[in-house]
Each structure stands twice: as C-alpha cells, then as structure tokens.
Amino acid sequence: MAAEAAVFLAHGRDGIVCIGDAYGGTLELLADQLPLLGIPTHLLLGTELDQLDERLASLSGNAGRLVFLETPTNPALEVFDIAAIAERAHAQGARLVVDNTFASPVNQQPLALGAELVVHSATKYLGGHSDLTAGALMGSAELIGAVAGWRKNLGTTPAPETAALLARSLRTLPVRVQAQNASALAIAEAMQAHPRVARVLHPGLASFPGHALAVRQMSGFGAMLTLEVAAEGADPAAAAAAVVDRLKLFTLAPSLGGVESLVTQPCTTTHHGLTLEERQRRGISDAMIRLSIGLEDPAELIADLEQALAGAAG
Numbered sequence: 645m646a647a648e649a650a651v652f653l654a655h656g657r658d659g660i661v662c663i664g665d666a667y668g669g670t671l672e673l674l675a676d677q678l679p680l681l682g683i684p685t686h687l688l689l690g691t692e693l694d695q696l697d698e699r700l701a702s703l704s705g706n707a708g709r710l711v712f713l714e715t716p717t718n719p720a721l722e723v724f725d726i727a728a729i730a731e732r733a734h735a736q737g738a739r740l741v742v743d744n745t746f747a748s749p750v751n752q753q754p755l756a757l758g759a760e761l762v763v764h765s766a767t768k769y770l771g772g773h774s775d776l777t778a779g780a781l782m783g784s785a786e787l788i789g790a791v792a793g794w795r796k797n798l799g800t801t802p803a804p805e806t807a808a809l810l811a812r813s814l815r816t817l818p819v820r821v822q823a824q825n826a827s828a829l830a831i832a833e834a835m836q837a838h839p840r841v842a843r844v845l846h847p848g849l850a851s852f853p854g855h856a857l858a859v860r861q862m863s864g865f866g867a868m869l870t871l872e873v874a875a876e877g878a879d880p881a882a883a884a885a886a887v888v889d890r891l892k893l894f895t896l897a898p899s900l901g902g903v904e905s906l907v908t909q910p911c912t913t914t915h916h917g918l919t920l921e922e923r924q925r926r927g928i929s930d931a932m933i934r935l936s937i938g939l940e941d942p943a944e945l946i947a948d949l950e951q952a953l954a955g956a957a958g
C-alpha cells in the first residue's frame with residue numbers, strides 16, 4: 645500500500661481511473677481518502693471498460709493522470725488486456741500502473757506490455773514465506789525518482805531486517821512460483837471435474853473466459869484459484885463455510901503467495917464490507933472460496949479438498 649500510495653501522490657494528482665476489482669485497501673484509498681485531498685477518482689467494473697476514454701477525458705491538469713488495474717483480479721481472477729488498456733491510456737495522455745501481485749514477475753511483465761509502472765505487494769510472492777510486509781515499484785528511473793521523495797518523507801521505508809529477508813526470498817522466487825503454478829493448475833483441473841464444485845476460476849483452465857488473453861500476456865497462470873461450491877438450494881455462504889471448516893492442510897487466512905496453502909471465503913473476509921448486491925454486481929458469489937496454493941504435495945492438497953467437499957455434502 646505504501647508503494648501504491650506514493651505512486652498515486654507522485655503521478656496521479658490530476659485523477660485516477662481504476663478498472664476492475666482491486667485490493668480492499670486500494671479501493672478504500674481511491675474511493676474514500678484521495679478524494680479528501682481533491683484528487684478525483686473513478687472506479688470502473690471490468691464490464692464498464694467502455695467508459696475509460698470518457699472518464700480520462702474528464703480529468704485535466706499537468707500533475708499526472710493514471711489508469712490503475714490488477715490482473716488477474718481478486719477473487720474472480722478476471723484477466724485484463726494490459727497492452728490494449730495501455731494504448732487507450734496513452735491516447736489520453738495518461739499512464740498505466742499495474743498491480744502485478746497476483747501474477748508475480750515470474751508470470752507477467754506489464755512493463756513489456758506498455759505499462760509505465762508496476763507495483764507489487766512484496767508481502768505475497770516476492771517475500772513468499774508470510775513473514776514480512778513490504779512493497780516494490782518498477783518503472784523508468786525518471787518515474788521512480790519522482791516517487792522516491794514522497795516515499796522518504798511519508799516515512800514508508802522498510803526496516804533493514806525486512807529488506808534482508810526479502811533479498812533472500814527473491815533468490816528462490818522463480819522455483820517457488822513455477823512449482824506453485826504447476827500445483828495450482830493440477831488442483832484447478834481436479835476441482836473442475838468434481839461434482840460438488842459448480843465452477844473453478846483459474847486463468848490456466850481452457851474453459852476460463854480469460855484463458856486466451858492469459859495465454860497471450862502471461863508466461864504462467866499463477867497459483868491463485870477460486871472455487872464456487874455447488875450449494876444446491878442451500879445457503880451458499882454456509883455451503884462454502886462448511887467446506888472451508890473441513891480443510892486440514894489449508895490454513896484459513898486472508899493473505900496469499902506464501903509456501904503454505906491458504907483458504908479464504910471472500911464474502912466473510914476480503915469482500916465482507918460490500919453489500920450482497922454490490923458483491924453480485926462484481927460477480928463475487930457467496931459460494932466462492934479462494935485458494936492460494938503453496939508448496940505442499942499437490943496430490944495431498946487435492947485429497948484434502950476432496951475430503952472437505954465430501955464431508956460438507958453429508
């Protein structure tokens with residue numbers, strides 16, 4: 645969040661248009677806090693992408709306009725076309741910032757696709773062991789230089805111990821992420837065939853709406869996946885909770901990207917602050933459970949999901 649906030653203040657003071665679902669803190673910063681400073685912000689759903697040009701055209705000044713997005717998104721794993729959106733931002737004189745946390749730099753490099761700046765929550769895959777909080781920002785020396793002063797004087801600089809832990813974690817980033825990619829795809833495929841699962845959202849599945857685009861712009865599909873539990877007339881939130889409660893290898897926790905597999909139920913955690921109508925508008929069903937796949941044996945993770953789904957049905 646420190647990296648994002650510094651970018652918004654350094655390069656987005658004429659206004660920011662956010663596309664699609666974003667991290668809860670990002671949405672709060674954009675919807676509630678930056679407008680207090682007089683920075684206009686617009687939040688568009690993925691289905692409202694046609695409004696991007698007109699929203700950008702409504703922003704004026706010489707202090708910088710930004711388009712901001714995450715891809716794939718949380719928790720629906722929606723995939724946005726980075727190159728196409730960068731082109732539209734540039735046509736209006738705006739810059740594109742991509743939060744690349746879910747993909748990690750191993751699987752997706754937005755700078756090569758036309759984005760000017762990329763932010764990561766290093767708390768997730770870059771750190772990879774759920775034991776540090778940090779952020780990372782990538783871009784040209786000129787753009788980063790303008791952010792550096794904001795960061796220094798807002799005081800959002802990580803402790804040296806954190807930086808040392810992060811530097812050590814980065815050495816294993818490619819092997820961790822490649823193993824996590826492979827496990828997540830195997831689990832997504834197994835879950836897709838499961839009768840108690842209504843839908844599996846993962847960019848690596850050929851059946852997933854964003855798959856073709858993901859193949860074009862990602863070199864791996866990441867280790868986040870979302871299941872929609874088949875509720876069959878029952879209360880969808882309770883049906884999903886029954887599965888979550890029976891999992892033994894997945895820890896119930898809202899973070900992601902570490903070596904241990906985690907599970908969350910978006911409607912009771914990350915998206916709890918939204919009304920049911922707003923969640924539905926955003927395509928977030930109460931029957932969803934979101935998985936962050938770690939480095940355990942994928943066969944054991946599949947077995948754990950299978951016993952939890954079977955137990956919850958009975």
Ligand SMILES: *Cc1c(COP(=O)(O)O)cnc(C)c1O
Nearest residue numbers: 645667743745746765766767778
């Ligand atoms: C966790 C997260 C953030 C915020 O990161 P912090 O390290 O907790 O400040 C931002 N974006 C995404 C996509 C995240 O998952």
